[in-house]
Amino acid sequence: xxxxxxxxxxxxxxxxxxxxxxxxxxxxxxxxxxxxxxxxxxxxxxxxxxxxxxxxxxxxxxxxxxxxxxxxxxxxxxxxxxxxxxxxxxxxxxxxxxxxxxxxxxxxxxxxxxxxxxxxxxxxxxxxxxxxxxxxxxxxxxxxxxxxxxxxxxxxxxxxxxxxxxxxxxxxxxxxxxxxxxxxxxxxxxxxxxxxxxxxxxxxxxxxxxxxxxxxxxxxxxxxxxxxxxxxxxxxxxxxxxxxxxxxxxxxxxxxxxxxxxxxxxxxxxxxxxxxxxxxxxxxxxxxxxxxxxxxxxxxxxxxxxxxxxxxxxxxxxxxxxxxxxxxxxxxxxxxxxxxxxxxxxxxxxxxxxxxxxxxxxxxxxxxxxxxxxxxxxxxxxxxxxxxxxxxxxxxxxxxxxxxxxxxxxxxxxxxxxxxxxxxxxxxxxxxxxx
Numbered sequence: 139x140x141x142x143x144x145x146x147x148x149x150x151x152x153x154x155x156x157x158x159x160x161x162x163x164x165x166x167x168x169x170x171x172x173x174x175x176x177x178x179x180x181x182x183x184x185x186x187x188x189x190x191x192x193x194x195x196x197x198x199x200x201x202x203x204x205x206x207x208x209x210x211x212x213x214x215x216x217x218x219x220x221x222x223x224x225x226x227x228x229x230x231x232x233x234x235x236x237x238x239x240x241x242x243x244x245x246x247x248x249x250x251x252x253x254x255x256x257x258x259x260x261x262x263x264x265x266x267x268x269x270x271x272x273x274x275x276x277x278x279x280x281x282x283x284x285x286x287x288x289x290x291x292x293x294x295x296x297x298x299x300x301x302x303x304x305x306x307x308x309x310x311x312x313x314x315x316x317x318x319x320x321x322x323x324x325x326x327x328x329x330x331x332x333x334x335x336x337x338x339x340x341x342x343x344x345x346x347x348x349x350x351x352x353x354x355x356x357x358x359x360x361x362x363x364x365x366x367x368x369x370x371x372x373x374x375x376x377x378x379x380x381x382x383x384x385x386x387x388x389x390x391x392x393x394x395x396x397x398x399x400x401x402x403x404x405x406x407x408x409x410x411x412x413x414x415x416x417x418x419x420x421x422x423x424x425x426x427x428x429x430x431x432x433x434x435x436x437x438x439x440x441x442x443x444x445x446x447x448x449x450x451x452x453x454x455x456x457x458x459x460x461x462x463x464x465x466x467x468x469x470x471x472x473x474x475x476x477x478x479x480x481x482x483x484x485x486x487x488x489x490x491x492x493x494x495x496x497x498x499x500x501x502x503x504x505x506x507x508x509x510x511x512x513x514x515x516x517x518x519x520x521x522x523x524x525x526x527x528x529x530x531x532x533x534x535x536x537x538x539x540x541x542x543x544x545x546x547x548x549x550x551x552x553x554x555x556x557x558x559x560x561x562x563x564x565x566x567x568x569x570x571x572x573x
Contacts (some may be wrong), residue, residue: 176227177354184218184570191563195552197458198486199558201478204215204465206245215244220255220302231260238383254381255304275305276329278352278365280379280391283496283517284489286420287377287393289367290329290350296489296517297528297546306331308339323356333371342371359383374398387428395423400444404485405453409460411480418443424496432502438495445492446485448521452553454485493520501553509535524550524557542568 190212217240224233235256242248244552258272279285283296292303309330317322329350333341348369356363366378381391400418405411424438461473484490500513511532518525530544546564
């Protein structure tokens with residue numbers, strides 16, 4: 139209950155802080171204000187209530203609520219606090235970014251999770267060389283919704299692709315050279331990523347020292363990256379990406395990843411699990427276009443070579459139905475708990491299938507409505523034809539504050555990815571304040 143009150147207080151703060159910031163003061167010129175200060179501190183506070191419209195016949199509803207049936211809707215209150223600070227002097231820089239998520243819902247109560255998203259130190263002895271050590275997000279890849287070649291980053295959430303992500307503890311270096319001629323820029327970024335107890339242990343196999351690298355080329359006005367990862371925590375993989383402006387307002391981009399001996403758990407029609415290893419190829423191709431009237435279009439096709447096939451997903455949903463029927467007749471939940479473990483292991487992760495299409499339209503200030511940006515996002519699983527449709531309204535007319543209203547409608551038949559989700563729809567209001 140205390141956490142819920144904290145979220146209410148957070149909402150009040152997000153409303154009144156902007157108003158306080160608009161109070162008029164007598165302007166005084168101070169030369170020190172133009173000088174770069176060594177310290178920086180900022181942050182973001184967010185309050186986000188959500189209303190889920192539940193699909194009581196879906197597989198993931200049965201997995202979560204088999205012993206605690208819900209009504210047609212499920213409210214949830216969320217809060218987020220992100221703080222960041224840096225200190226920079228001469229060739230040294232320290233940067234820290236924290237994230238705290240608060241959640242309250244009736245079935246599960248309140249929860250709080252705090253973590254360092256980034257915390258690293260930088261040394262820049264020259265304009266062409268920079269060395270970083272600590273927890274950092276590297277942001278490899280050119281895709282908007284997915285990045286199959288981002289070998290040392292956490293996977294994006296296509297529903298929130300621009301959201302900040304937690305990094306890994308790494309040691310890395312950037313070496314940059316500029317040239318005259320077709321090759322204008324060349325850089326190399328080697329990465330050391332250790333995986334031991336309490337150090338990147340969620341990355342993969344423990345007691346391994348992994349090595350990754352990225353070569354960047356600006357060649358004939360085209361951005362090109364070559365990437366690799368080796369070391370044993372994950373199977374070896376190699377990738378390439380590119381981005382090029384065809385015209386001033388039209389860009390094309392792509393990524394390709396080759397993964398050796400990719401491990402995959404396959405569920406057969408009888409519900410038996412077996413583990414396989416085989417090489418996999420994933421790739422993405424996309425465009426971004428801006429019209430003269432400020433309509434931005436992003437479209438991407440993504441193939442996940444290590445993804446779950448339509449038949450394998452159908453076997454999983456059939457397993458959930460059998461386990462749920464067994465629970466209803468006998469009260470035994472062991473089969474459902476086993477199915478939940480499979481969901482956590484991959485079958486329940488977002489966009490775990492093989493082929494997807496993503497399209498987003500965003501119109502800035504239509505009909506001269508200042509600070510107002512509506513958008514529409516559509517994503518389809520091309521294998522089973524299920525999809526999600528997400529309209530969104532964004533208003534930024536208050537100082538350092540944004541108001542966002544977003545809905546998501548999930549469409550699909552029985553046995554499809556989006557059709558078996560816990561919800562039929564989701565409605566959320568996001569109130570965010572930057573400082």
